[in-house]
Structures are given as structure tokens and as C-alpha cells.
Amino acid sequence: MQTDRCDVLIVGGGPAGSSCAWGLRDSGLDVLILDQATFPRDKVCAGWITPAVAELLRLDLSDYQKSHVLQPxxxxxxxxxxxxxxxxxxxxxxxYGIRRCEFDEYLLNRCGARTRLGEKFHSLERTESGWLVNGTLRAKVIIGAGGHFCPVARWLNPDKGSEHSxxxxxxxxxxxxxxxxxxxxxxxxxxxxxxxxxxxxxxxxxxxxxxxxxxxxxxxxxxxxxxxxxxxxxxxxxxxxxxxxxxxxxxxxxxLYGLQKRTIVDDGVILIGDAAGLASPQSGEGIRPAIESGLMAADVLRQCENQYVQSRLTDYQQKILDRFGPWPDKPAGSIxxxxxxxxxxxxxxxxxxxxxxxxxxxxxxxxxxxxxxxx
CATH class of the missing domain: 3.30.9 (D-Amino Acid Oxidase; Chain A, domain 2)
Incomplete structure (x- = not known):
């Protein structure tokens, strides 16, 4: 099979991944989204977004509701x-109430990135120039955006640890x-x-x-x-x-965020959204932190000048801590x-x-x- 190459590989096409790609749409970087699902896809979620999310994504709500559910x-x-x-x-x-099957597909379609959908992630290898995924896909930097079970997040955090969070x-x-x-x-x-x-x-x-x-x-x-x-x-x-x-x-x-410390950056890799464990500790709401983390990751990648080493990516981790609060020195208790x-x-x-x-x-x-x- 022919090798495909990109600058930024985003594993996961949900709101976190598509927002990161949207944040990079005019950066000059070749961005590719890989997801094992085809869209529209079902997603377990109550399904609502706040006006702050709509503003951050520059959503034209009057246009969106013409063909999508948008319940005030x-x-x-x-x-x-x-x-x-x-x-x-x-x-x-x-x-606003939304249906995730519609909302996620809408964001993915407008993000401007290339996509490889319906393709399962099954291997990850470091190379001299970055990463080799599934034996045929080469990328300089990889973004883990595949939710709680994201394979990139599991590669970066191999120990299961406490499940209390x-x-x-x-x-x-x-x-x-x-x-x-x-x-x-x-x-x-x-x-x-x-x-x-x-x-x-x-x-x-x-x-x-x-x-x-x-x-x-x-x-x-x-x-x-x-x-x-x-x-x-x-x-x-x-x-x-x-x-x-x-x-x-x-x-x-x-x-849930803030109950257990996670590794979210390394050389050539960043975790965003649920892959980074960013859901609100009080409500479990994850759409807003997913979108914000995707955009923060995009901002950091724009400043890296193709040098995706950990020291250049730690700005992203600091943005997360500044936005959502510090991690505990040891696992915290319940909500x-x-x-x-x-x-x-x-x-x-x-x-x-x-x-x-x-x-x-x-x-x-x-x-x-x-x-x-x-x-």
C-alpha cells in the first residue's frame, strides 16, 4: 500500500480533533484526520452547547438550524x-440542544482537513522524522483526539492507574x-x-x-x-x-479533569479533549474543553516552526493548566x-x-x- 504523508495527524474526528484542524486551516500545514468511524456517527452525550461555544467556533446559528437540531x-x-x-x-x-451525530459531522466537514474515515488505528512507531501509523501513514506530529479510549492516549499513559476519576x-x-x-x-x-x-x-x-x-x-x-x-x-x-x-x-x-495527573504532551505528541481527560469535574461536560483544547493545541503548533519536540509543546500543557486549573500531586477524591x-x-x-x-x-x-x- 502506498505511503501517505502529512505534517499533523489528528487521531479522532470529534469536536476536539475537528476544532484543532479548523484552528490550523490557514497555517500552511498539511493536516489529516484519522477516525475508525464514518460520519455521521452516534455519540453518547446529553447534547448541548452554550453560547460561548457557538461564539468560539463562529457558528452561524441561524444557518446551522436550517438543517440541524438546535433547541434553545x-x-x-x-x-x-x-x-x-x-x-x-x-x-x-x-x-442549545444539539444532536451529536449532526454536530460532530458538521464540524468535521467544515474543518478543512483531509480525512481517512472508517480506518482503525492499530499501530504507532517513532521514526527519525516523526511517526509511522498503521505502517503506511507518516506524520511529523500526532494529536490524540480519540476520546477516553484513544490509542494515542493509552500509548502515552500505559499504566491504567486509578479509575476513580x-x-x-x-x-x-x-x-x-x-x-x-x-x-x-x-x-x-x-x-x-x-x-x-x-x-x-x-x-x-x-x-x-x-x-x-x-x-x-x-x-x-x-x-x-x-x-x-x-x-x-x-x-x-x-x-x-x-x-x-x-x-x-x-x-x-x-x-474528569483535576482528579488525577495525566501526561498530555511528549516529543511529537499532544492529547486533547477526552483523550487528555478534560471533562468538567462537577458536570462531566466535555464539549467546551474539547473544543478549547483543540484550538489551544492548534495555536501552539503554529508557533513550533516544524520543531515538535516536547520543549516546544509544553506551552500547550501550561495553557491547559492556566485554563482548567492545576493537577493534584496525588489522586484526589470524588467530585x-x-x-x-x-x-x-x-x-x-x-x-x-x-x-x-x-x-x-x-x-x-x-x-x-x-x-x-x-x-
């Missing part, structure tokens, strides 16, 4: 699974019939978030343009299916979503310290102030985070 969100219903719910309303759109999730998304819509009480502009009593995870229901998305995620949970079944029963008993309409659930995993979980579960999440300003405003919508300043 102005309200939330939140609570503890098995407990009472809190209603929160905003005076403007604070987020890993969230396991299950989700189903499917179109509702007219009869099912009548039986479903979830409202399109009002996603529903329900936290586990121990605050080690949360579940969600989200209706967007006739598509219902229901899912649950928990930290290091080995019996997630049991927690999922309990949540389904809760939704059914509360009259929110009849259990008989729910489709088949699919699984996913991702690593919420155990001594305060019970108090939070019984009191704070049931209050309107905490729900609006902390749980939603800070944890999920990240309204405290200023716009990313690019070099």
Missing part, C-alpha cells in the same frame, strides 16, 4: 432522584412518535437533571425537536445498569417518561468530598439560589469562565 434552552428542572424538583428559569437562552455513562436517543410525545412530560426548552443521592453522578432527560435523550453517568460505577434501571423506574413513577417508550441504551466513559455529600444532597440542591448560581450557572453552564483568549 431557557429553563431547567433539577433535583435528587426520588426527591422533589426545582424549577429554574432564565431571561435568555443559556444553552472515570465516569461511566449510558444513554439512549431516539425520535418520539406523536403518541409518545403526548405521554412524555419533558419539555423541549427545559432539560431535566436528577442527581444521585450520594452525588456521585446524575441523570438527565432532554427533548429536542422530537428526539428524546435519556441518560445517566456515575463515577467509577461498576453496576451502572442497576442505577439506570432505578432511574427509569423513577421517571415512570413520576410520570415524566413512560418506561416502555425508552430505546436501547449505549455506553461510554470519560475522565464532592464525602463529608459534605449528605448535606448537599438534602439541602443545597433543593434551594433555588444554589441551583441557579452554582449547580446550573457555574457547574453546567460555566458562566463564570471567561471567553478563551487565543494567541
Amino acid at each position: 434552552i431557557t429553563r431547567f428542572r433539577t433535583g435528587i432522584i426520588g426527591g422533589a424538583a426545582v424549577q429554574t428559569e432564565f431571561t435568555q437562552t443559556v444553552s 472515570v465516569v461511566l455513562a449510558q444513554e439512549t436517543e431516539f425520535p418520539l412518535t406523536s403518541e409518545q410525545l403526548k405521554a412524555c412530560r419533558v419539555q423541549p426548552e427545559r432539560p431535566e437533571l436528577y442527581f444521585s443521592p450520594d452525588l456521585r453522578g446524575y441523570a438527565w432527560c432532554f427533548l429536542k425537536d422530537g428526539f428524546l435523550n435519556v441518560g445517566i453517568g456515575r463515577e467509577g460505577e461498576k453496576q451502572l445498569s442497576a442505577a439506570r434501571d432505578e432511574f427509569i423506574q423513577f421517571l415512570d413513577l413520576e410520570g415524566r417518561v413512560p418506561r416502555e417508550i425508552l430505546g436501547k441504551f449505549k455506553g461510554h466513559a470519560y475522565r 464532592v468530598p464525602a463529608p459534605v455529600r449528605q448535606f448537599l444532597g438534602r439541602h443545597l440542591i433543593s434551594t433555588h439560589w444554589f441551583t441557579r448560581n452554582v449547580l446550573l450557572g457555574r457547574w453546567f453552564l460555566q458562566q463564570h469562565l471567561p471567553p478563551l483568549v487565543r494567541s
